[in-house]
Amino acid sequence: MNWSIVFFIVMMLLLLRILRLRIRANSTRSESFKRLPPKDQLAVLKECLLNNPSETNLKNLGNFFEQTSQKIDIESYRPFLKSQLAIFGRKDAIAEDNELYAQECEWMDKIKPLEFEEAESFKQSNETQKYIERTLEGIARLYSDNAILEALAKLAPDYPHASELAEGYKQLMQARDESTADDKSLEALRKQKDAWEEDLLNVRV
Secondary structure, eight states: OOHHHHHHHHHHHHHHHHHHTTOOSSSTTSHHHHTSOHHHHHHHHHHHHHHSOOHHHHHHHHHHHHTSSOOOOGGGGHHHHHHHHHHTTOTTHHHHHHHHHHHHHHHHTTSOOHHHHHHHHHHHTTOHHHHHHHHHHHHTTOOSHHHHHHHHHHHTTTOTHHHHHHHHHHHHHHHHHHOOSSHHHHHHHHHHHHHHHHHHHSOOO
16 A cells, blocks of 8 residues: 555544544644643644644744753754645655655654653653553654654563564554555554554553
């Protein structure tokens, strides 16, 4: 299955995540957004930019980092915005958009979910279960295949089930790449993805 279908599936999954965060307003300036913990605010801002690359969403993400100690080169995302405009309407736009989306996912994963920072604090204080739980929550907020598999490999020495999760994710990748675009196949892929995420967040210690 080509990346355009993957893009659609990922978009739907991300939108469902946003709903689970109970963001009901259309603006990240809403009171409901401001009441979220920073880790959830960051997740929403990243998802909004990935789903809808725009100057506004890029600015919103930049404003978030101006209020934190993290140093992120927000301007390095701007070429993606230009590329989106450049390929719009081309005959080969789908193929180019597939590649662009994959690059955008890799860029997003350079901004580590704040759950990983919390996880390291728990690890330093020997709170192993909380370390594992927070790490898995961080993995659930990664986008690219490589980032997910690398994070699982890093966790495996402390959480052996991470190796099984990695194998399950590779099977999911294969199913995604081989899937056709009909409704039945997409529904089966969605269920497989949901099952993997449920297993990911169901900590076994």
